Amino acid sequence: MQQEMYDLIIIGGGPAGLTAGMYAARARMKVLLLEKLSPGGQVLNTEWIENYPGFPEGISGFELVDRMKEQALRFGLPIESGEVTGINLSDSEKEVVLADGKRYGCRALVIASGASWNKLKVPGEVELIGKGVSYCATCDGPFFRDAVTAVVGGGDSAVEEALFLTRFAKKVIIIHRRDELRATKIVQERAMASEKIEFLWNTVVTEIQGDGKVERLSLRNVKTGDVSDLEVEGIFIFVGVVPNTGYIGAEIEKDERGFVIANLYRETNVPGVFACGDVTHKDFRQVANAVGEGANACYSAEKYLESH
Helix, strand or coil: CCCCEEEEEEECCCHHHHHHHHHHHHCCCCEEEEECCCCCHHHHHCCCECCCCCCCCCECHHHHHHHHHHHHHHCCCCEEECCEEEEEECCCCEEEEECCCCEEEEEEEEECCCEEECCCCCCCCCCCECCCEECCHHHHHHHHCCCEEEEECCCHHHHHHHHHHCCCCCEEEEECCCCCCCCCHHHHHHHHHCCCEEEECCEEEEEEECCCCCCEEEEEECCCCCEEEEECCEEEECCCEEECCCCCCCCCCECCCCCECCCCCCECCCCCEEECHHHECCCCCCHHHHHHHHHHHHHHHHHHHHHC
């Protein structure tokens, strides 16, 4: 049976992918969006978003992406559930392969498959996501006014987010498995100078406890083996993110951590392949810039199709 051919296929249904899909549908492209699970991406795990423009009272992550999905559907965007396991590339046509064996062809491709938070993989973490466990201080920090919070990690992201949390929390405790931070010196200096930040060195979290919300952490000192409990109202985990790029071969250029490299026009090194959102190499990961990148990726894909 002949393979169905699309103008554009979008891999990933988070804010970046949904925006690209909405723009493509409005442009009357023959487009298909493929999403492994339900559209929404990481935003579905964000209890409340206060910094997305247009919602002065804030909005839940679920409702925000649900509105994005409904808006895209209103313009006729087809969304299909399916896990992409591979892509085959050429100058003129691309092929997307799904886990169930389906194959779709397209002339242009947008990669928007996002990233996944590195987790501590300790008891209580998954159960209390959105109930005191967070991976985004920018998103959730304002909910912890005058609270005692913990930040796990020692890199730039962890320390910068800890500094951001000091705007709200009365105390921020940075828990790091080593005896010195990995963050850049100037960021370290700012953290060390903050009266609100304390440090627990050579320490790991072994369990997150609480009845319906975070109440305490079980800790272990990696040098002495001593165990202890720490009462906190929230824990922010910054031990890195992993791009969802397992299906992408070596043809598409990535950085040392596996994030897809795209220029300002969202073009990758492969003609006709564009990338946007958290799957790409960048320092700032927010819904607002994912949406902008999605629109940009679709615009660039449209111009590519017109010229080919």
